[in-house]
Amino acid sequence: MKRTVALLMENQPGALSRVVGLFSQRGYNIESLIVAATEDSSLSRLTMTTTGDQKVIEQITKQLNKLIDVVKVLDLGESDYVERELLLVKFLHESVNKEVIKELNGEIVFENNELLNIQFVGTSKELDQVLKDLESSNPLEIVRTGASGISSNLKTLTI
């Protein structure tokens, strides 16, 4: 089962390595990881997707909470939430059909005579599908950010 866990941690050296280290140390999977400073510069927000049954996810959140640098943890999968990921794909001009890009809600973010960079935003699942649909257009390069998420209720991950 895929789950998205978000957390706030102290924005200081070493904090991220403790979080990432915890996963390898305890044998948990990280499918994707995304981290950036928040509006409060003393905090970073990290979102990760991981896999495991309910018991594993519970252990992951508890172990994360134990890290001194971790301020707050939210298992987004506990309630409704919005998940978005950014996908950037590079194509040669001649290999891509702009109509198809449009149908897939892609946005051209760079274009010259030779190539196109196209941006897609969606859930990770949607982006998986987009990549499948684009397979025949022979993308030159694909980059995904990993999913970020925000809960769809009044439960906020703030301090």
Added chain:
Amino acid sequence: MSKEQISGADALMRSLHEEGVDIVFGYPGGAALHIYDAIFNQQHIEHILVRHEQGAVHAADGYARSSGKPGVAIVTSGPGATNAITGLATAFMDSTPVVVISGQVKSNLIGTDSFQETDMIGISRPIVKHSFLVQRAEDIPSIIKKAFHIATTGRPGPVVIDVPKDLTDPEYKFDFDYPKGVDIRSYKPAKEGHSGQIKRAVKLLLEAKKPVIYSGGGVIQDNASSELTKLATLLDFPVTNTLMGLGAYPGTDQKFLGMLGMHGTYEANMAMHNCDLILAVGARFDDRITNNPDKFSLSAKKIHIDIDPASLSKIIDIDVPVVGSAKECLDQIIEELGVQSHKIDHDKLKPWHEEISAWKEAHGLNHKLLDQKPTGGKILPQQVIQSLYKETKGEAFITSDVGQHQMFAAQYYFFDKPRRWINSGGLGTMGFGLPAAMGVQFAFPESDVACVTGEGSIQMCIQELSTCLQYGLPIKIINLNNAALGMVKQWQDMNYGGRHSSSTYEDSLPDFVALAESYGHVGIKVKKHEDLESAMKECFALKDKLVFLDVDVDPNEHVYPMLEAGMSMEDMHLSKEIKTW
């Protein structure tokens, strides 16, 4: 009033003094020289020079475990730091409050592969509760304050403070001001248990017909022994202790079942398997207890009190989890039972107590071995422990190393008081016993301190005999010498067709008596059963001397009971011939 200006090194020592530290264990080196000069220039804190950094951390750990106060070690960068790692991992696995201060190369050299540079924060990360890399000299006092707070509260654990050399430079001075309090927004350990959970727990306790209290190191760490004893007495519940929990409940009490788990007593393991309620306190259902978790005590309801939420339902599903300190939660339960005291019914536990007594009679440990002349001629290792127990009247601090001798000590020495049994339960660190005993002896200079060890383990930190000489530590080393790595050999006997792969070294052992004497200590060799008790007496009569009592024991003796891997807690080998399944 203007504040006093001092250097980072002096601030470090002043901060330790502010934390009530009066002893540190360590070993100097380049990156720590400013700190060592500051140690020289102050009077409050005694520095104990060990012979290897592993010994420093184990000694600090032994000091912490026996006294309940945090232990402190100081090491230099690079190899000093890496040598401290085994000590840190040992403290981490057993959740003991140890603060390790490591020198680091100068800030501007970090990351340049400079002389004696190692990434201490990185290397120690998975085996510390937390760590700090000091970035400004002015931060030293607040970091020390936080480090001690983190190490000693919640589920205790080791904390590393890595200090680059330039930040202890005596030429750079700043205003020293030790913080009064500490507030870490991301760290607020629970104390009291949730009142609803306490009520649910009490309901189960009152309903139980076949209950067991299973308590671990957390009860000792939290100084909750008297609460545990009070609760067990109030409810008339039998109690079993983990290896880490021995002494939390009086070992000589009628209701005590002995240790449980891998080498636990028959009655403790049978009670755990057949009970209808487990009250687990400050224990963590680890693999040495549960055996196969899928077959663990299937008919029992489980209440689990632990300060660490991550310990709850980690391995075994818990019916009533309670997050909180052992002391507070036990107090809450006792208080709630006071309200509902009319529901306490000792009579309904009678059949259960009878069942347990029958188990004890059938296959309990033989605690009267000492007077029996061993049939094989060789002294049994268990007899040595019984002799030690008799001679010290059960009052000594006992440290141990790891292996058969550790299990024999745990099984045959009854600990009536907490913090008397000091061993590496979680990590299983050979070499722990002697340096840990040094820490204990410094904490309790007037008490008998014995290190029960084997000829394998003792050689892993034997260099500390020199430290013992320097500081006049009258530790008694009880060496159960079976001329083999006994526990390894036992497994090889049981599971590898008796092929003793790299577990023997009979022809290359040192003469331990001569070795002890070369360090200025006393060595006594015991080969015959009839000499054992007089040698033990002589050993403890030499009040001011370290005595190395080297006892030749039966090399063929195995530790029993022993759980059969992959099965339940009632599936035990009881001897070489008898098994329960």
